[in-house]
Amino acid sequence: MKDEINWVVPPTLLRNLEKIPADRPVAMLLRHSVRGPLPLGDAGNAVPLTEAGWNIARELGARLGERLKTLQSSPVPRCIQTAQALKDGAKVCANISNNCLLGGPGVYVLDGDAAWNNWVTLGHEGVMKHLVSESDALPGMARPDEAARFLVNHMLTLAGDSPGIHVFITHDSLITPTVARLQNAHHGPSDWPWFLEGALFWRSSKGVHVTYREMEHLNTRSGLCGLNEGDVIEFARREVAATVGLGCAARFFLAGGAFKSLLTGRPPRDLDFWTPSLLDRNILLEQLQNRGACRLPSSAFADVFEIGGRIVDVPFKTEPSTLIDRLARFDIALSAIGVECRPNGNWAALVHDRALMSVEQHEILLLEPLVNWKYALVTLERMRRYAKELGFSVSSDGEAAIWKMFYSQPSSVREEMLARFETNNMGGYGVEEDLRLCTEQLRAS
Numbered sequence: 001m002k003d004e005i006n007w008v009v010p011p012t013l014l015r016n017l018e019k020i021p022a023d024r025p026v027a028m029l030l031r032h033s034v035r036g037p038l039p040l041g042d043a044g045n046a047v048p049l050t051e052a053g054w055n056i057a058r059e060l061g062a063r064l065g066e067r068l069k070t071l072q073s074s075p076v077p078r079c080i081q082t083a084q085a086l087k088d089g090a091k092v093c094a095n096i097s098n099n100c101l102l103g104g105p106g107v108y109v110l111d112g113d114a115a116w117n118n119w120v121t122l123g124h125e126g127v128m129k130h131l132v133s134e135s136d137a138l139p140g141m142a143r144p145d146e147a148a149r150f151l152v153n154h155m156l157t158l159a160g161d162s163p164g165i166h167v168f169i170t171h172d173s174l175i176t177p178t179v180a181r182l183q184n185a186h187h188g189p190s191d192w193p194w195f196l197e198g199a200l201f202w203r204s205s206k207g208v209h210v211t212y213r214e215m216e217h218l219n220t221r222s223g224l225c226g227l228n229e230g231d232v233i234e235f236a237r238r239e240v241a242a243t244v245g246l247g248c249a250a251r252f253f254l255a256g257g258a259f260k261s262l263l264t265g266r267p268p269r270d271l272d273f274w275t276p277s278l279l280d281r282n283i284l285l286e287q288l289q290n291r292g293a294c295r296l297p298s299s300a301f302a303d304v305f306e307i308g309g310r311i312v313d314v315p316f317k318t319e320p321s322t323l324i325d326r327l328a329r330f331d332i333a334l335s336a337i338g339v340e341c342r343p344n345g346n347w348a349a350l351v352h353d354r355a356l357m358s359v360e361q362h363e364i365l366l367l368e369p370l371v372n373w374k375y376a377l378v379t380l381e382r383m384r385r386y387a388k389e390l391g392f393s394v395s396s397d398g399e400a401a402i403w404k405m406f407y408s409q410p411s412s413v414r415e416e417m418l419a420r421f422e423t424n425n426m427g428g429y430g431v432e433e434d435l436r437l438c439t440e441q442l443r444a445s
Contacts, residue, residue: 007034007052009060010197012213017063017165019199020211025069025159027152028167029175030198032074032082033057045104049081056196057082061089069164070097072155074103079169082196086167100242100309102170105339107142107151108177110241114140124173131177131186137237140246146225146234148181150262152201152208153224154271157265175199182210183217225262227337227356232349235262236339239271242308245291245344250283251276253323255338256330257386263359264389270311272302278320284314300423323350331372333358334363336385363393366398374413376402377421377431384429407438 004130020026033054049057061068068090073083075098083096101107108131109115118127118138132136137143151174159166172193179199180187191213193199200211208221225231236254240246252275258268275281285303293307302313320326327336327350336352364383370376380402387394406417418435425431 005052007056007195009056009063010194013093013191013197014063016200016211016213016426020165021202021204022067023163024202025156025162026153026165026202026206027159028165028198028199028200029151029155029178029225030082030167031171031172031175031195032076032169033077033085036168039374045076047078049078050086053078053195054081054085057085060196061086064090064165064167064240066092067161067165068092068094068167070094070158071168071415072099072102072158072167072168073169074106074171075100076103079103079171082169083167086169096138099150099168099210101154102168102174102371106170106174107147107154107238108174109140109240110142111140111246114246116140128176128189128192130171131173133398142238143230143234144177145181146230148178149221149224150231150234150238151178152182152326154263156201156208177443179210179212179215182208182219183212183215184219185215185217197398197425223263225265226352227259227262227359228364229349231262232259232337232351233339233347236341236347239268239310240341243271243293243310243312244273244284244287244293248284248287248339248341249343250280250282250287251343252280252341255323255326255335256342257332257335257382258381259337260389261388262336266389268310270313271324272313272315274315274319274326278318281314281318290313296408323348327352328373331367331370331375332386333367334384336367354401358392362393364390364392364394364398366401368398368401370402370405373405375420375424376405377417377435378424381421381425381431384431385426388429388435403438 024129033048033056034050036050068086071083071087071094073079073096080096087094087096105112105115131144135143135145155168175193175198176187199210202209207218207223210217210219240254241444252273254271255274256272258271261268275282275284287306288305291307293305296304296306298304302315323338323340327338330336333352333354335354338350340348354367356366364387380399383394406414
């Protein structure tokens with residue numbers, strides 16, 4: 001059956017593509033191409049592209065040509081089909097990567113079942129109006145402003161330093177609030193994207209540029225995401241929703257270096273869920289099992305699981321009982337960030353002052369005196385890893401303090417510290433080489 005509408009690539013998108021800078025990476029947040037009707041009362045994730053949908057997506061791909069550098073897609077089939085059609089039309093060798101922030105559930109939808117009730121009760125227009133104009137989170141969903149900034153930061157991070165167009169294929173319910181929030185403008189139903197219509201984002205020395213239809217805006221916010229309370233809690237809600245679920249009955253702390261993702265725009269390396277009691281720990285473990293988590297080999301300190309593309313560590317120790325005391329047991333300032341996740345959903349965040357100072361100075365700082373001083377060499381390697389991930393420097397005073405502590409110990413204690421380092425180090429950050437050099441110098445003196 002042929003489409004009754006003569007679908008074309010949206011002309012405003014084509015015009016905007018001619019105006020973007022050729023020497024910068026540009027993220028294009030694009031709605032999937034033309035699909036068939038959605039079943040009544042269903043999200044219709046299985047509905048594929050129509051023939052016209054394939055055709056105009058190939059046409060857009062041909063217009064992009066060699067400017068098309070990367071393709072990220074919502075896991076929903078019609079989005080993946082759109083990506084394939086773009087790639088076919090552009091005739092480029094580009095991998096198509098699934099990105100769950102773009103849908104399934106997505107950066108705005110944290111719990112699919114709970115969020116679907118919003119569409120049932122408010123309708124699509126009511127949900128979109130909330131995402132565009134309200135600050136609070138609907139049940140099962142993220143706070144819109146924090147979600148929009150996190151998504152754009154993520155896209156621009158993945159675009160990296162490669163000039164060209166980096167396409168992120170998603171749904172209208174993501175594009176409308178993202179553009180509205182970044183442009184600080186109200187978008188009504190007439191502004192919602194057509195099939196294969198999208199917004200363009202790129203960075204310059206002035207800020208983040210946002211172009212959608214005839215609307216151009218420069219967002220001059222110094223950083224799209226940061227370590228403020230709102231961003232920290234929303235990051236925690238997103239990661240908890242994808243792992244143990246927002247309805248988990250345990251009280252626990254998400255604390256540690258995972259929050260660096262707010263600065264890097266990349267997924268966290270792993271998540272540490274600290275429980276204040278054995279009861280909470282058992283509830284958490286049972287919840288992971290019930291949600292299909294894959295148990296991995298335990299580390300020296302924790303049970304380890306893989307779920308939702310994340311690695312989750314649940315430490316064996318069930319103390320301390322408060323978040324502030326938990327943060328006091330870290331040695332790196334940027335690890336001293338956490339959220340207390342409570343069964344009633346009323347969560348609280350804490351960010352150490354030196355973590356904020358670390359960001360302000362673009363320097364990896366220590367919390368002294370070192371609580372875990374016997375693991376000081378492991379801490380040093382982690383400091384260097386943090387610095388590489390963030391483009392920061394390592395505090396010279398902090399590094400000097402670690403070496404002074406290590407070499408001031410009796411030989412038996414140094415041997416213990418070396419053993420701990422050998423068990424826990426990742427390698428590749430120069431600590432082993434520095435140890436070898438210092439040892440050789442000591443022997444020669």
